[in-house]
Amino acid sequence: MTTEPAYIDLLRSIATDPAARRLADDAAVLTIGKQSLVLTKDMLAQGVHFLPDDPPADVAWKLVAANVSDLAAKGATPLACLTGHTLSGDAAWDSAFVQGLGEALDHYGMLLIGGDTISAAAGAPRVLSLTAIGLPSVPVPPSRSGALASDGLFVTGTIGDGWAGLQLLQAGRTEPRSLISAYRRPQARIADGRALAQIAHAMMDVSDGLLIDAARMADASGLGVKIDLAKVPLSEDFVGAFAADQDAALSAATGGDDYQLLFAADGQAHLPVPAVRVGGFAEGSGLTISWNGMPVDLPAKLGWLHG
Amino acid sequence: MTTEPAYIDLLRSIATDPAARRLADDAAVLTIGKQSLVLTKDMLAQGVHFLPDDPPADVAWKLVAANVSDLAAKGATPLACLTGHTLSGDAAWDSAFVQGLGEALDHYGMLLIGGDTISAAAGAPRVLSLTAIGLPSVPVPPSRSGALASDGLFVTGTIGDGWAGLQLLQAGRTEPRSLISAYRRPQARIADGRALAQIAHAMMDVSDGLLIDAARMADASGLGVKIDLAKVPLSEDFVGAFAADQDAALSAATGGDDYQLLFAADGQAHLPVPAVRVGGFAEGSGLTISWNGMPVDLPAKLGWLHG
Known part of the structure; x- marks a missing residue:
């Protein structure tokens, strides 16, 4: 069985660009010409990160907040995001989720610009994801690794x-x-x-x-x-x-x-x-x-x- | 039960920025200053988009190819991506998946810069996702909606x-x-x-x-x-x-x-x-x-x- 750290080690072997920050930071920092972007992706799985009876609008809020918090940790301001959603077969849940998503995006001033929606296998727990893009406030956003002994x-x-x-x-x-x-x-x-x-x-x-x-x-x-x-x-x-x-x-x-x-x-x-x-x-x-x-x-x- | 089109209609009500292209295109086109980016996200669910006995390296390849194809459809060149992976509890599967991912990223010249890895609930089918970022070759990438009657x-x-x-x-x-x-x-x-x-x-x-x-x-x-x-x-x-x-x-x-x-x-x-x-x-x-x-x-x- 692969643990998360072991899997991230596998990914690290193919994520060698400096933008990946060795997959050891809250977010990636990608520079395109003179423009730097901070990018992060967080997933929530039902039964692991939230419970089936958690209010769906709150689940959406936490999905957004978790990503925005990663951007904030790099001094970045949220700009835009793409969502990933496995449909649950429960229209009321999905609708309340989107309402909470809209509230959170309004609150954090982040645009929804795309994503993917799929029907998972019947009975499968929901898997929700967000990829968020932010604009940094300093040329080199702080990493986790820059602390000094003093x-x-x-x-x-x-x-x-x-x-x-x-x-x-x-x-x-x-x-x-x-x-x-x-x-x-x-x-x-x-x-x-x-x-x-x-x-x-x-x-x-x-x-x-x-x-x-x-x-x-x-x-x-x-x-x-x-x-x-x-x-x-x-x-x-x-x-x-x-x-x-x-x-x-x-x-x-x-x-x-x-x-x-x-x-x-x-x-x-x-x-x-x-x-x-x-x-x-x-x-x-x-x-x-x-x-x-x-x-x-x-x-x-x-x-x-x-x- | 929510269908995919019905859910996308819900999302459309909160995805009002032009960058979202009304969630009716292969990809989003986000402009930051003078730099435009093409962004897309595709998910694959086991049992829906691939089968448990499909070779994992091929599943990884298709995940990358599906996203890159969306970029290509907008005339964009792949630049970087973030992955989302629910761990399967099968180390050989995960390892072969990452090998295929590396091959596909090399083939398409796309950098892996981040993502998230989670343990899904026990026995849950795998859900894999990729968010890909590309650089457009024309100022306004072609949409689906520009065809002329002639x-x-x-x-x-x-x-x-x-x-x-x-x-x-x-x-x-x-x-x-x-x-x-x-x-x-x-x-x-x-x-x-x-x-x-x-x-x-x-x-x-x-x-x-x-x-x-x-x-x-x-x-x-x-x-x-x-x-x-x-x-x-x-x-x-x-x-x-x-x-x-x-x-x-x-x-x-x-x-x-x-x-x-x-x-x-x-x-x-x-x-x-x-x-x-x-x-x-x-x-x-x-x-x-x-x-x-x-x-x-x-x-x-x-x-x-x-x-």
Whole structure:
């Protein structure tokens, strides 16, 4: 059986152009004449990334937000997209999906310009995809691999709200709205990404979990990284629904679905948008974590690992 | 249950930018500053577009060829692509697929720059997709809708070879190679497309069948179209394996999977590449067919209709 990393290794052997960024970044950066484009593609499979009874308009929103978040992580502004859709045989589902798609595209200012629609085999779970094209705000969009050993590690917004929303929904709750909404209708940070691309040495979005994504940035940069869990920014509603202790912070930092931007920057740099320093890089390798400076063992799972 | 045309109607209501070409063309044409791009996306679902025991390298080849053929139909040269792949749990299949993908990308000179790989639900059929980006050879790539009432209808190459290859394979035969190869390793007409984009008033690739695709071009152009089946170019191997009579020509003209270019042009125009005039447009609507000028009833199926 091929795992995702093993398959990406196979693809890497034929994706040798610099535009592919070794298939190790959130997006590709393709230069055509004097024009650079940022391109990304994300898929969602029913039963894996969403459930059959998730509201279809929210599924569409997350499909768009996941792609736009990848663009934002490269400092790019969404321009246009192509969709891929396997028909479900359920007209109400399909119709609600397109309505949510339209809302998300309006929200993010992205044009739908094409795609493909197919009928999958009877009874097959839905597979949805989007290819998004964005315009970068700097000549060389930040990659995951540019962190320096002296850099701090920063994150925008608050962490764990999407994870918290999912826990609440699974417990049958629909409040607080901010947490439910963080899970159902995540907000990609386009303006933050554009501003941060000016100063970030490395940047990515937090999709699988703060810890695992920070470890990936450190690995791509050939460095080690330390995170103090007590510095992880939690929202008031998160703290109200859970707590502000080490366990809660660890849940937030490994839950994923954050749609925040994680970046490496000079600790003395002026940050153009609000962000919190959660740790820093150092020579070496691997991730180490602490709680108010006291060492903490790494959890068994650093984030949401796709099967 | 939503049909593909009904779903595309839904999408059309949110795809209002001219770049989308009303989702009625082979590809989108996106202009960024002074740079135009041609973009297309095609998906293949196991059990619908290919069979579990089709050679995986050939499935990869067809995925690439289908996308490149859409680019060729707009006179564009392939530049780069992003893939989407649901893992099958079968390492040998995945590995052979990537080998075929590499061969096809080399053949067509297209860079792999990104994509997404996911694990679908256990037992789910594979869904494969490709988004391809090409560079147009003319400022306004030909659409499907530009045919004039005085135009002739032309087609490159020979028709029916892919269909014939499938029939032979299903009958357990592996010869003649030219027909098997037309089915397994179709050749998109990039150079022909670039040359024809200079003179074609409308152009598309023949993917679902000559008759149905000609009817679509006529409909998009607000015209009627006539085709003489006796003019449909058949290969020597096709005639050898089947016949050159009206039935055989009708099979060829409705079989699909041709990867040839269908175009509308002035009947007096100098054709820059070999092509055969199979009919012509006229005021009115609909498709009419004949055999050496004698009217022929339309068959029940004009081509391969995706479910």
